[in-house]
Amino acid sequence: xxxxxxxxxxxxxxxxxxxxxxxxxxxxxxxxxxxxxxxxxxxxxxxxxxxxxxxxxxxxxxxxxxxxxxxxxxxxxxxxxxxxxxxxxxxxxxxxxxxxxxxxxxxxxxxxxxxxxxxxxxxxxxxxxxxxxxxxxxxxxxxxxxxxxxxxxxxxxxxxxxxxxxxxxxxxxxxxxxxxxxxxxxxxxxxxxxxxxxxxxxxxxxxxxxxxxxxxxxxxxxxxxxxxxxxxxxxxxxxxxxxxxxxxxxxxxxxxxxxxxxxxxxxxxxxxxxxxxxxxxxxxxxxxxxxxxxxxxxxxxxxxxxxxxxxxxxxxxxxxxxx
Amino acid sequence: xxxxxxxxxxxxxxxxxxxxxxxxxxxxxxxxxxxxxxxxxxxxxxxxxxxxxxxxxxxxxxxxxxxxxxxxxxxxxxxxxxxxxxxxxxxxxxxxxxxxxxxxxxxxxxxxxxxxxxxxxxxxxxxxxxxxxxxxxxxxxxxxxxxxxxxxxxxxxxxxxxxxxxxxxxxxxxxxxxxxxxxxxxxxxxxxxxxxxxxxxxxxxxxxxxxxxxxxxxxxxxxxxxxxxxxxxxxxxxxxxxxxxxxxxxxxxxxxxxxxxxxxxxxxxxxxxxxxxxxxxxxxxxxxxxxxxxxxxxxxxxxxxxxxxxxxxxxxxxxxxxxxxxxxxxxxxxxxxxxxxxxxxxxxxxxxxxxxxxxxxxxxxxxxxxxxxxxxxxxxxxxxxxxxxxxxxxxxxxxxxxxxxxxxxxxx
Numbered sequence: 001x002x003x004x005x006x007x008x009x010x011x012x013x014x015x016x017x018x019x020x021x022x023x024x025x026x027x028x029x030x031x032x033x034x035x036x037x038x039x040x041x042x043x044x045x046x047x048x049x050x051x052x053x054x055x056x057x058x059x060x061x062x063x064x065x066x067x068x069x070x071x072x073x074x075x076x077x078x079x080x081x082x083x084x085x086x087x088x089x090x091x092x093x094x095x096x097x098x099x100x101x102x103x104x105x106x107x108x109x110x111x112x113x114x115x116x117x118x119x120x121x122x123x124x125x126x127x128x129x130x131x132x133x134x135x136x137x138x139x140x141x142x143x144x145x146x147x148x149x150x151x152x153x154x155x156x157x158x159x160x161x162x163x164x165x166x167x168x169x170x171x172x173x174x175x176x177x178x179x180x181x182x183x184x185x186x187x188x189x190x191x192x193x194x195x196x197x198x199x200x201x202x203x204x205x206x207x208x209x210x211x212x213x214x215x216x217x218x219x220x221x222x223x224x225x226x227x228x229x230x231x232x233x234x235x236x237x238x239x240x241x242x243x244x245x246x247x248x249x250x251x252x253x254x255x256x257x258x259x260x261x262x263x264x265x266x267x268x269x270x271x272x273x274x275x276x277x278x279x280x281x282x283x284x285x286x287x288x289x290x291x292x293x294x295x296x297x298x299x300x301x302x303x304x305x306x307x308x309x310x311x312x313x314x315x316x317x318x319x320x321x322x323x
Numbered sequence: 324x325x326x327x328x329x330x331x332x333x334x335x336x337x338x339x340x341x342x343x344x345x346x347x348x349x350x351x352x353x354x355x356x357x358x359x360x361x362x363x364x365x366x367x368x369x370x371x372x373x374x375x376x377x378x379x380x381x382x383x384x385x386x387x388x389x390x391x392x393x394x395x396x397x398x399x400x401x402x403x404x405x406x407x408x409x410x411x412x413x414x415x416x417x418x419x420x421x422x423x424x425x426x427x428x429x430x431x432x433x434x435x436x437x438x439x440x441x442x443x444x445x446x447x448x449x450x451x452x453x454x455x456x457x458x459x460x461x462x463x464x465x466x467x468x469x470x471x472x473x474x475x476x477x478x479x480x481x482x483x484x485x486x487x488x489x490x491x492x493x494x495x496x497x498x499x500x501x502x503x504x505x506x507x508x509x510x511x512x513x514x515x516x517x518x519x520x521x522x523x524x525x526x527x528x529x530x531x532x533x534x535x536x537x538x539x540x541x542x543x544x545x546x547x548x549x550x551x552x553x554x555x556x557x558x559x560x561x562x563x564x565x566x567x568x569x570x571x572x573x574x575x576x577x578x579x580x581x582x583x584x585x586x587x588x589x590x591x592x593x594x595x596x597x598x599x600x601x602x603x604x605x606x607x608x609x610x611x612x613x614x615x616x617x618x619x620x621x622x623x624x625x626x627x628x629x630x631x632x633x634x635x636x637x638x639x640x641x642x643x644x645x646x647x648x649x650x651x652x653x654x655x656x657x658x659x660x661x662x663x664x665x666x667x668x669x670x671x672x673x674x675x676x677x678x679x680x681x682x683x684x685x686x687x688x689x690x691x692x693x694x695x696x697x698x699x700x701x702x703x704x705x706x707x708x709x710x711x712x713x714x715x716x717x718x719x720x721x722x723x724x725x726x727x728x729x730x731x732x733x734x735x
Contacts, residue, residue, distance in 0.1 A: 070432040070698075074410040159563040161576070180566035182718050268518035269566050269716040270709055285404055288520060289428050289701035 057303075063296035073292060085293040089301070092294075094271055094279065101186055102275040105193070105261075106254045112194040113250060114243070117201025122235070124202070125209045135202070142199035150263035153192040154179060157264075179265050182272035189261045189273050196260065197253070201246055208242030209235070241320070248313045252306050276302050362390045362637060363416035365406070367399035367622060368658070376657050384644035388637050403428065406627070410434035415627035417638045418645075420467060423455035424520070424700060426623050427692040430463040434627055437461040441626045441635050443642055452663045455690030456623050458697040464625035465646050468660030470589035471617040471688040472528055473680060474608075478601035480509055480583050488605055493612040494532075494551055497584075501560040504583040511560035512584040513576045515568040516552070516715055522708040524618055524691070525570065525586055526552070528607040530707070531689065532615025537696060537703050540710065541722070541729040547610065549721035553714045566715050588620060589681050592659045604680045606687070619688040621660055661685040706732040 064085050072078035089095060124135045141149060156163045157178035165175040178188040216234050225233065236243075258277040261267055267274030267282060274282075276298050284295030364381055371377040378394055385392030395416075397405055403425050409415045410432060421429065429435050438445055438461070445453060445465050456464040476488050484507045486500045501511035515525045529552065530537075535545035555561040565573065570587055577585035580600050586607065595602050606614035624645055626638045644650060648667050655662045655671065661681050662668050668682045692700045710728035713719040719727070 070407065070428055073407060074432040074434050154567070158567075161564070161579075177563050177566075177716075180563050180716055182716055265567065266518045269712040270518075270718050272716075272718075285400075286519065287701050287705055288403070288424050289431075289698055290404070290407070 060296050060299055063292055064294075064300050066293060068292045070289065073290075081293070085297040086301075089294050089297050094274070097271060098274050098276055098279050101273065102255070102277075104186065105190055105257070105275055106251060108190045109193045109197060109254045109257075110247060110250050112190075113197035113201045114247060116194070117198050117246075118205050118243075120198065120202045121205035121209055122231070124206060135206075138202060139199045141196050146196070146259040147263060149196055150192065150260045153188075153195075153260075154264045157188050180269060182269055185265045185269060185273035189264055192260050192264060193254065193257055197250060200253075201250065204242060204246045204249075205239065208239050211242075212238045241317075244313060244316065248309060251309050255302060255306055255309075276305075360390050361393050362388075362418065362634075362641060364392055364394045364418045364420070364641070365402065365416040366394065366396050366420040367402050367422060368420075369396040369398055371396060371657075376653060380645070380650055380653060384641050384650070387644060388640040390637055390641075392641070406434065407432060410627060413630060415629065417626070417629065417634055418641055419625050419627050420622050421625065423466065423619065423621060423623050423690065424692050426456045426463050426625060427458055427697040427700065429625070429627075430458060430461075431698045435463045436626045436628055436635065437463055440632075441639050441642075443626070443639055447664045447666075449663055449665060449686070451686070451688060451690065451693075452619055452621075454693035455619060456625075458692075458695065464623035465642060466663035467622050467624050467646060468651065468655040468658055469619050469621040469663055469685045469688070470658075470660050471619055471681070471684045472525065472586055472588050473604045473606050473617070473684050474512075475577060475585045475587055475591070475595060476603050476605065477577070477580060477583055478603050480504065480507075480580070480600070483507060484509065484583065486583070488603055491605060491608060493608050494610050497608055498551075498555070498560070501555065501583065505558075505560060510562060510582045512555065512586070513562060513568065513573045513582045514552075514565055514586040515570045515573045516565045516708075516711050517567060517569055518708055518712050520704060520708070521569055522711055523704040524620065526707065526711050527691070528586070528615045528617040531617075532607060532609035534610065537694070537700070537707075539729065540703065540707060540732055541725040544610075545725055546721050549711060549714050549725060552711070553721055556715055566712060589661060589685075590659050592677070592681075604677075606680065606684050614684065614687050616687050616689045617684055618691045619685065621663075703732045 065081060065083070066072075066078040067081040067084060068078045120138065124131050155161075157165075159165065159175060159177045159180055162178070164178065168175060176184055178184050212235065216238075217230060220230050220234060256277050257275070258281060261273055261275060261278050262281065265273045266286075267278040271279075280295050280298035280302070282295075283291045283298065362385060366377075368377060381392045381394050399422055402421055406415070406419055406421060406425075406429055410429070415434065419429075419435075426435070443462075443465055445462055448466055449469075452466045452469050453462065456462055456466065474491075478488075481488055481500070481504070484500075484504045486503050488500075491497050491500050504511050516522045526548070529548040530545060533544040533548040533551075535542050535548060539545070552561070556563060556565070562576065564576070568576070573585060574587050574591055574594065576582055577587070578594070578598060580598075607617055609615035624642050626635060626642060629635065645654070648664060651662045651664060651667050652670060654660075655667070661678065662671055668685070672679045672682050691704070692698075696703065706728035709731070710719075710721075710724035713724040713727070714721045718724075
């Protein structure tokens with residue numbers, strides 16, 4: 001909740017241009033602070049970043065460049081293997097299917113989360129009676145621990161005793177093996193992930209909507225614009241910066257989604273719902289004999305994917321500011 | 324405005340200072356060496372709280388060895404990684420209790436002492452149970468208790484369907500029983516074929532019961548075992564949900580009373596008493612009749628490698644205490660396991676005649692990592708459960724799935 005209110009004030013301050021930069025620096029004070037003091041303030045955050053971000057990242061890269069067995073993991077002395085682990089992963093027959101699942105899972109989740117989140121944000125922007133209560137209710141999936149939501153979904157989608165198949169049966173549709181057929185498992189985890197992601201999109205887009213001046217709508221109404229025209233002419237373009245950051249954050253969250261898939265299908269049956277994140281976990285921890293090297297290599301590939309998305313975002317941002 | 328700003332800044336300084344202080348306080352307390360009197364024990368029984376009999380036994384063994392025992396219970400899937408990391412960092416516990424197939428992995432990592440080093444006496448233990456902790460003629464731990472799989476059946480349901488459980492002795496008679504149950508509008512059998520070690524564990528009695536060997540996953544016998552399961556799914560004798568069932572969810576299905584049979588373990592005995600219907604157990608039948616060898620489950624007590632080798636003597640006393648006959652009886656009764664020692668097994672079966680089936684099953688059982696497979700087993704097992712999933716979900720025929728599995732297991 002805090003994050004969203006901050007985003008909304010930032011958006012309001014900058015008149016629609018989303019930026020994560022805080023409001024301008026405070027006016028300089030007469031007495032210049034001691035330089036050492038400044039370093040002192042910087043130290044805790046630097047140490048924190050180094051210990052909890054830089055070092056683990058370095059270790060993960062190192063892990064992926066050496067040929068670790070359980071023995072060398074414990075006793076040390078794993079030989080340097082260059083890009084061997086990456087080669088192992090890339091030439092594995094499971095690589096391309098898994099990458100495709102990751103792309104499909106991410107793209108489908110984002111598309112539905114965003115569209116439904118946007119529709120709901122516009123809906124709740126109308127301020128009708130009970131809108132606050134209903135909006136609070138929609139946030140529930142966000143507040144539930146993932147293990148609860150994922151377990152609930154796997155009960156709902158159970159082939160034999162699931163509520164969804166029971167409901168389909170009432171309408172006269174044959175039961176679907178949601179989680180246990182290779183053709184449906186990916187769809188099932190996407191459905192669950194969309195449900196979990198809607199509140200986030202709703203909240204951010206809703207706060208973005210509040211930043212659009214009401215006069216714009218009044219003016220366009222006077223000019224006789226229809227609802228659709230108002231959406232495509234005013235709401236959508238003015239929401240673009242907020243949309244971009246929502247999609248970017250959503251992309252990073254979705255790329256690394258692991259819990260939902262693992263709890264619902266374990267990435268199966270036969271890898272049909274495996275993504276890079278679940279594959280990495282399976283290699284590193286999901287087996288009696290861990291394969292740390294290839295597992296770490298996949299983890300690094302995921303980081304690179306997220307990084308590319310971030311760079312693309314920054315590029316688009318910059319181009320918009322130049323315009 | 325400036326007043327507010329200054330106050331805010333002061334608050335920030337205070338917070339940072341506090342964080343720095345608490346941070347350093349934490350690190351100093353964890354860095355300190357643990358005092359010599361405390362011996363660390365890790366076990367995979369997080370269900371036991373500090374006031375449980377298990378923890379009381381640990382404390383008692385500590386006291387008789389003249390040390391205090393500090394015990395931590397971990398989730399069993401978590402414990403392998405915890406143990407590996409601890410071995411890497413050189414802060415392994417003094418006594419480690421882990422699931423038996425993990426022993427070969429930890430032994431391969433050089434994280435465990437052998438009975439030559441730690442002087443543990445394992446002569447009383449049943450050979451087939453001890454097998455999981457042995458490789459290349461060395462023994463890396465002592466079994467604390469064993470469990471295995473058998474078929475639970477719903478007595479009321481079988482009576483209604485006109486099936487006498489005593490006639491179920493091979494695959495043909497079992498499938499015939501399932502057909503009768505289905506004719507009554509009930510469901511046949513539930514098991515767990517999930518894509519993890521659990522799935523392989525549940526498939527193994529059928530796999531071994533067909534005469535197949537883990538070294539040749541695509542043998543005709545192996546194909547016959549997988550065909551049995553696949554046909555049950557096709558014919559509606561087993562629910563499609565088995566593909567995603569853990570042993571717990573499979574048990575929940577059986578507990579609804581709709582299923583005639585369920586493949587499950589000794590550890591469900593306490594829950595079985597709470598079932599709203601009468602139940603019984605029979606061994607998993609082999610293809611040609613008689614009980615099939617089921618895989619052994621259950622934990623091993625091991626003594627991880629320490630920098631200070633002087634600690635082994637006390638650790639050995641602790642382990643000997645935990646695994647002496649009387650204490651094994653207590654522990655295995657609490658865990659609802661079968662003891663690894665013949666004499667204690669007899670005492671268990673006398674005290675509770677229902678355990679007789681289980682004692683027999685445990686005697687016929689085989690270690691998964693035995694036959695000197697050791698750390699080859701995890702790869703074989705992963706290929707096997709993948710094949711089971713592929714065949715059951717209709718992706719491949721049993722023959723294709725197992726051929727692929729054999730290729731994967733032998734090349735990787």
